Amino acid sequence: MQAPDTPCLICEKAIMYLWPDHVLEDGGVPSNLNNAVDIDIVGSYGSSFDLNVYHAIICDDCLDKAIQRRRVTFIKSYL
Numbered sequence: 001m002q003a004p005d006t007p008c009l010i011c012e013k014a015i016m017y018l019w020p021d022h023v024l025e026d027g028g029v030p031s032n033l034n035n036a037v038d039i040d041i042v043g044s045y046g047s048s049f050d051l052n053v054y055h056a057i058i059c060d061d062c063l064d065k066a067i068q069r070r071r072v073t074f075i076k077s078y079l
């Protein structure tokens with residue numbers, strides 16, 4: 001299985017996988033994006049999308065802009 005197309009959620013720029021043939025053991029989407037991040041969107045009570053989970057990609061440029069505009073909240077670093 002090859003990695004799916006990966007447009008940025010915001011600007012729709014094409015994002016490349018560093019290792020496009022790499023597939024996770026569970027068949028999931030690989031997380032080796034070149035200058036982009038994976039995000040999971042979880043619908044909670046009150047949303048029309050309650051109980052649904054979605055996956056998306058945001059390029060580093062758009063994430064940086066969102067951080068500067070305080071549209072996203074820093075939670076923690078794994079470092």
Ligand SMILES: [Zn+2]
Pocket residue numbers: 008009010011012013058059060061062063
């Ligand atoms: Zn973008």
